[in-house]
Amino acid sequence: MAPFAGYDMPISYPTGAVEEHLITRRSVGLFDIDHMGQIEVSGPGADEFVSRMVSATVLDMKDWDARYSLLLDDKGLVLDDLFIYKLPGRWWIVVNASNREADYAWFTRHAPQGLKIEDKSDATYMIAVQGPRAIELMDLVADRKVSEFPRFTAGEIKVEGIPILFGRTGYTGEDGGELFFPAESAERLWTLLLERGEKAGIETRPIGLAARDSLRFEAGMPLHGHEISPTINPIEAGFKWACGLEKDFVGKAAVEAVIAAGPARKLVGLEVSGGVPREGYEVLAESGEKIGVCVAGMFCPTVKKYAANAFVLPAFAKAGTKVQVLIHGKTKEALVVKRPLYVPAYRR
Amino acid sequence: MKIDTNARYRTSHEFARKEGAEIVVGISDHAQESLGDIVFVELPEVGKTLKQGEAFGVVESVKAASDLYMPLSGKVIAVNEALQGDPALVNRDCYGKGWMIRIAPTAPAEWDGLLDAAAYEKEAGKE
Incomplete structure (x- = not known):
């Protein structure tokens, strides 16, 4: 175990980091990622506000779409990276644990009057189910077929009565999903997924932070504080694709200046x-x-x-x-x- | 923790075991367990002479790099080449197939200053 952004996190389980990595690539890995933060934005002007605050194009998103974005400061440097879900009447923004409070303050400071910005992190638990058989496992336990959800979309499901927002997203390079649900059901859902997986002959194991890091690294996904950070701009890190240059957003002028001059x-x-x-x-x-x-x-x-x-x-x-x-x-x-x-x- | 009762130990968790006139060196079961998955082992060139307590190599786990120290002064007469392709041998069989180097001791009396199995077990148990 190791302290991480105020949470005690398992670096690896008894299985060992290398084997945990390989299990996720061949079957199913379960990730306890409650440390991730969730910020909800709703109210009049929410769409325009989110569009102005984040780098990615979001106004074309339909309800239940999920998209990756960066959060930039005025200098075009990367404050955080986000997964943004457009849900009916609200935006659900997943932020990194260590940036949660700063992101919330940043959003709040820029918000127009009447907009509702709420930090939902404490009430929300987050588990990732990742691997080539992850969707098969979820289909077994859920009341809806998540296999019918296209990649980068979300939907509401129930597993033995537990209401879950299921996003077909992840941070491993494998198929699978990320589950948001009431924190009080965390232990029950975690145990249920492990047991139902094993019962169905789907190798399912808990995966620690070390394997989470090696999985994301191999798949080319950034970790804030490493490939992206408040000293790094999106262009030098290869994230022009996550910048919606056709719209206005915080940090856009600085990003365009780097594009014009070429990254250092x-x-x-x-x-x-x-x-x-x-x-x-x-x-x-x-x-x-x-x-x-x-x-x-x-x-x-x-x-x-x-x-x-x-x-x-x-x-x-x-x-x-x-x-x-x-x-x-x-x-x-x-x-x-x-x-x-x-x-x-x-x-x- | 598994202990090789024929070996002697340093508090930095290397073991030394007499095989004829030579000494086989590796890391203890306690060490491999606390390091976690070992992904790389850097070993010295054969023929190098090192003093007791000098670093002879580096073991890299998923988490971190750790120096390896000579339990006795000596000349390196063989290194375990198998660790290049399969460093996890140290995790699976640290006293056997996961050995690291074989030395010809230049100050054999240093052996007496090392911890015996019982003393090492007590020492490692404190961590």
Whole structure:
């Protein structure tokens, strides 16, 4: 167990981080992610407010649609990343645990009068069910077939009477969903999913934070504080696609300025030989000149590689470029590679 | 925690076991368990001579990197190449197939200063 944003979180269960990762890739992993925050926005002008506050285009979203977005400050730097659900009459915004209070304050400060912004995190529990058999498991236990929900949409379901908002979304690169439901039912639902999975012959295991990190890393998804942060702009991190440049939003002018000038550094994937790259390790050119720094790095259990995400000077960002990573005082060979290392299910 | 009763130990959790005139070195079961999944082991070059307490390599778990220290002074005469392809051998069989290096001790009397199995078990139990 380890403290994380005020929560005691399991780094790994007795299964072990590597096996937990592999179980999620071959069957079903259950993730206790109650630390994630949920902010609800409703009332007159809510659509325009959300559209102005977040980077992604959202006004084209229909009820029950779910979409990824960034939350930028006036300088175009990344305060947080979000999953936004458009529900009938309200917006349901999922934020990172460590940014929850700051995000809530940021939304509230910019809100026009009459708009309702509520932090629903304490009353809401969140579990993710992820893996190639996750939808099969949910279909077994739910009163509706979630297999009929298109990717990046949500719907209301019940599991043995527990009301759940089910989003066909996730953070692992696998199919599956994220479940929002009343906190008092958490233990019952968690146990039920594990038991029903095992009973049906669907290998289902709890997955800790370490495997959650390696799963998202392989699938090319960012972790706030690493690939994106309040010192990083969306363009250098490769998130132009999450910026709705046809509309107005907080930070847009700064983002456009970076596009016009070109980013000063770029996020790349590195495959490293002979060591495990980690956050903070320096990236060097073949000449030995320092060209960047790793923001995350680890052993990737599915692709069986040691890899890092690093910000490097644009001249070294092309796939196939040979560079070096400094590990425990020794230079190790590294290769710039295409991200993601593991193509997510929804892109296959 | 499993203990190899034939081995002796450092408080930093490396074990040393006599095999003829040579010493086999690795990490204890307590160490592999607290590290969690081991994903990489960096070992020295064969032929290198190191003093007791000097770092001979690095073990990388999912969580972190930890230095490995020589339980006795000696010359490295073999390293476990199998750990390159399968570092998790240390998790599965730390005293056997997960051994790390084999040394020819240059100060064999250092053996007497290491913890015996009972003393190590007591020491590790405190953590």
